[in-house]
Amino acid sequence: MLSPAILVPAVFNGLMTGAVYALIALGLTLIYGVLHIINFAHGALLTAAMFAAFFAYKLLGLDPYLAAVPLTVLFFGLGYALQRFVIGLAGHGDDRNILLITLGLAIVIENALLVAFRADTRTINLPYAFDVIEIGTAFLAVPRVIAFAVVILVALALWLFMRWTDTGKAIRAVAKEKLGAELSGIDVGHIYAVTFGLGTACVAVAACLLIPTYYVNPTAGNAFVLIAFTIVVLGGMGSVVGALVSGLFVGVVESLSGLYLGESLGQIGIFVMFILVLLFRPSGLFGERA
Amino acid sequence: MRALAPIAVVVALLAAVPLVTASNLVLNFLVVALLTALVGQGWNLLGGYGGQYSFGHAAFFGTGAYATAILQVRYGVNAWLGFAVGIAAGAAVGAIIGALSFRSGLKGSYFALVTLAFAEVLRIIASVAPITGAGVGTLIKLDLRPEALQFQSRVPFYWIILGLVAVSLVIMRMIEDSRFGAYLLALRENEDAAKALGVNTTLIKLGAMTVSAAIAAAGGCFYAQYFLFVDAGIAYGSWISIAALLAPIVGGAGTVFGPLLGALVVKTLGEATKLVAGDAPGLDLVIYGCVLILIVAFAPSGIAGLLRGAFQRFAAVKSLRPGQPHG
Numbered sequence: 001m002l003s004p005a006i007l008v009p010a011v012f013n014g015l016m017t018g019a020v021y022a023l024i025a026l027g028l029t030l031i032y033g034v035l036h037i038i039n040f041a042h043g044a045l046l047t048a049a050m051f052a053a054f055f056a057y058k059l060l061g062l063d064p065y066l067a068a069v070p071l072t073v074l075f076f077g078l079g080y081a082l083q084r085f086v087i088g089l090a091g092h093g094d095d096r097n098i099l100l101i102t103l104g105l106a107i108v109i110e111n112a113l114l115v116a117f118r119a120d121t122r123t124i125n126l127p128y129a130f131d132v133i134e135i136g137t138a139f140l141a142v143p144r145v146i147a148f149a150v151v152i153l154v155a156l157a158l159w160l161f162m163r164w165t166d167t168g169k170a171i172r173a174v175a176k177e178k179l180g181a182e183l184s185g186i187d188v189g190h191i192y193a194v195t196f197g198l199g200t201a202c203v204a205v206a207a208c209l210l211i212p213t214y215y216v217n218p219t220a221g222n223a224f225v226l227i228a229f230t231i232v233v234l235g236g237m238g239s240v241v242g243a244l245v246s247g248l249f250v251g252v253v254e255s256l257s258g259l260y261l262g263e264s265l266g267q268i269g270i271f272v273m274f275i276l277v278l279l280f281r282p283s284g285l286f287g288e289r290a
Numbered sequence: 291m292r293a294l295a296p297i298a299v300v301v302a303l304l305a306a307v308p309l310v311t312a313s314n315l316v317l318n319f320l321v322v323a324l325l326t327a328l329v330g331q332g333w334n335l336l337g338g339y340g341g342q343y344s345f346g347h348a349a350f351f352g353t354g355a356y357a358t359a360i361l362q363v364r365y366g367v368n369a370w371l372g373f374a375v376g377i378a379a380g381a382a383v384g385a386i387i388g389a390l391s392f393r394s395g396l397k398g399s400y401f402a403l404v405t406l407a408f409a410e411v412l413r414i415i416a417s418v419a420p421i422t423g424a425g426v427g428t429l430i431k432l433d434l435r436p437e438a439l440q441f442q443s444r445v446p447f448y449w450i451i452l453g454l455v456a457v458s459l460v461i462m463r464m465i466e467d468s469r470f471g472a473y474l475l476a477l478r479e480n481e482d483a484a485k486a487l488g489v490n491t492t493l494i495k496l497g498a499m500t501v502s503a504a505i506a507a508a509g510g511c512f513y514a515q516y517f518l519f520v521d522a523g524i525a526y527g528s529w530i531s532i533a534a535l536l537a538p539i540v541g542g543a544g545t546v547f548g549p550l551l552g553a554l555v556v557k558t559l560g561e562a563t564k565l566v567a568g569d570a571p572g573l574d575l576v577i578y579g580c581v582l583i584l585i586v587a588f589a590p591s592g593i594a595g596l597l598r599g600a601f602q603r604f605a606a607v608k609s610l611r612p613g614q615p616h617g
Contacts, residue, residue, distance in 0.1 A: 105579070115573050
């Protein structure tokens with residue numbers, strides 16, 4: 001029924017969308033893997049980063065791909081501070097409290113953006129937003145190709161960081177055995193904050209990759225984050241490789257189901273998939289930490 | 291029956307308000323606050339007593355609201371009957387979501403996540419399905435007769451919502467004194483231990499969720515009848531899920547009066563914000579979010595916990611002889 005001429009570009013496009021999903025999911029899974037909390041503020045932080053990228057372009061004329069550099073640093077700092085001075089202190093180390101704190105942060109950030117910028121939807125027009133690259137029979141939009149490449153680079157950089165640097169090793173140590181890490185002199189509070197900062201930095205990069213082809217309003221980030229939740233659960237909570245692979249997978253599934261079912265069903269499809277994955281994924285995945 | 295005395299006093303005091311003032315402003319404020327208290331009481335049973343934090347109580351509130359509205363508008367069902375069916379429908383949704391989640395062993399963040407997702411799915415379905423009026427919503431026809439559960443004045447509505455809150459307070463007190471309540475507290479404190487002692491934790495959680503959903507749904511039914519309008523953003527929106535957990539957390543989760551206390555405080559804050567800063571959309575939620583963080587940070591047992599602590603300190607100081615050091 002569908003010829004390769006339609007199918008191949010759909011798969012390519014799905015992979016490229018999926019890459020950005022994967023990056024958002026990467027931040028989420030990183031935080032879960034080390035801190036064992038689901039960060040409900042992830043979506044609001046993504047929205048905030050998208051606004052930042054939007055205004056960097058509108059006010060300073062900064063190209064989103066260039067803005068990614070300062071924004072990544074800025075959001076790393078923001079994430080670090082949030083964990084160190086808000087979540088870490090206010091949560092009292094109790095999982096239920098931390099859950100409420102990240103929800104509270106999400107409410108505050110999302111609605112502060114609503115108060116500041118109203119519900120208006122904003123877009124930017126980049127001169128090259130509609131350029132395409134031709135690969136065989138497929139035409140690929142330049143911003144998506146760039147996004148795909150950047151995500152691969154970020155994932156690689158993150159992997160190298162975790163593998164070879166002292167901080168990266170400390171993060172892995174804390175994720176594996178918190179008490180042991182603490183006893184061997186690792187400052188767990190600092191490592192938690194660094195991890196949260198890295199997760200938030202992932203969101204800043206994702207925002208800069210999204211803004212050339214997507215819109216921003218105070219709830220723009222939420223759609224992506226529910227997809228990211230799906231990806232994280234699908235790939236296994238805390239697994240970085242799992243997040244990357246299932247991110248690409250979800251992107252392709254979404255693209256293909258859009259082809260067969262139409263766009264409007266796509267939104268519900270993601271949620272249904274999310275609920276099914278949460279409910280019927282074999283146990284073990286759901287094991288709470290002791 | 292002595293345990294019910296405080297409830298009787300509080301309800302009697304609130305019931306007297308319309309006798310003192312006829313101000314629509316005051317009554318409207320109290321109706322909304324009591325509605326929040328009711329939905330919050332639903333959350334409190336599952337979250338406060340059972341320790342299962344739901345981020346999607348809108349799923350039950352919205353089901354109650356839509357059921358009441360749709361039955362009247364599309365099927366000509368009597369409003370009072372629609373109200374009762376709405377509560378049952380909300381309870382059924384709670385039982386279904388609970389059965390799916392608890393059988394899969396979802397707890398903590400996962401439970402919060404899955405309840406949130408269910409509420410969102412229902413919101414999206416309600417915003418496209420023809421039966422709910424899709425994007426336009428459902429308008430209940432004005433019919434100011436008590437048989438149609440509509441009244442000229444706000445006072446009967448006020449007494450109805452107060453009656454519902456009173457029932458929820460009594461239910462909560464009875465649950466506190468029951469075996470079911472003891473099991474619920476046990477599984478909140480340590481689920482594995484409760485299980486090891488032979489408590490069927492899945493069944494207990496399911497029961498708590500069903501009653502919790504029914505209470506939240508009653509709030510939804512009342513909303514539909516009071517405002518005569520329901521749409522997807524109102525019924526299944528995150529605002530009500532947030533209000534449902536904010537009231538008990540602020541007032542004191544796992545206490546009978548926590549949700550009522552919290553709802554009054556939170557709504558007062560919301561109104562004060564509007565007075566000071568104008569009616570900018572989202573501003574009240576910014577305040578609520580800050581309150582949530584501050585309460586969790588500085589008063590994890592809510593206002594009830596603060597009061598209890600202050601009372602105990604007061605009693606301790608009084609029992610000391612003058613000049614004796616204390617600390």
